[in-house]
Amino acid sequence: MDTYGGRRNKAEQDAAMVEIGYALVSATFAAAVVFGAVAGPALLFDLPQLLGTTLLWIGLTVAPVVFLARVVSVLVRFRRDRQPNQPGRTSPDS
Template sequence: MNGYGGRRTKAEQDAATVEFGYALLSAGFAAAVVFGAVAGPVFLFELPDLLSALLLRSGLALAAVVGVARVVSVLVRFRRGPQPSQPGRTNPDS
């Protein structure tokens, strides 16, 4: 944003849209991987009903937590601002 309460430029709006889309897609992928890792055995093996239900519910819960955590972490990192283009390098004028 430009100053306090200013409007965002088109480039800033586009960057925020892309970052939000990336956050959602990467969160969906991470949640799917976690769900597959936890609940996958239910679909591969014949397990007792209680264990199947426990794995499915815990897989859903963990996938939701990982998805939300991923979205939050990406968006918090985005709000901090741009990273240096060449980390670890010093300015030749210093």
């Protein structure tokens, strides 16, 4: 069952695990950068309370969205790159 849609061999499983790890690490980094950029001024400077609270809430809202968007985009790209262009057909040089 090594055909399209069949079972994965060990190398394919390892590649998927590496890609999942990369997606999680890069998404964590991206979310942290966005949170720091948005909420950082509220944490570092003495801003009016309404502005500081607003920046913190925006940061806490946007960071998880960035995290999920990054994970999904990396994993979708990985899956798209692994699928054959024409299922059921072989390439001309095989």
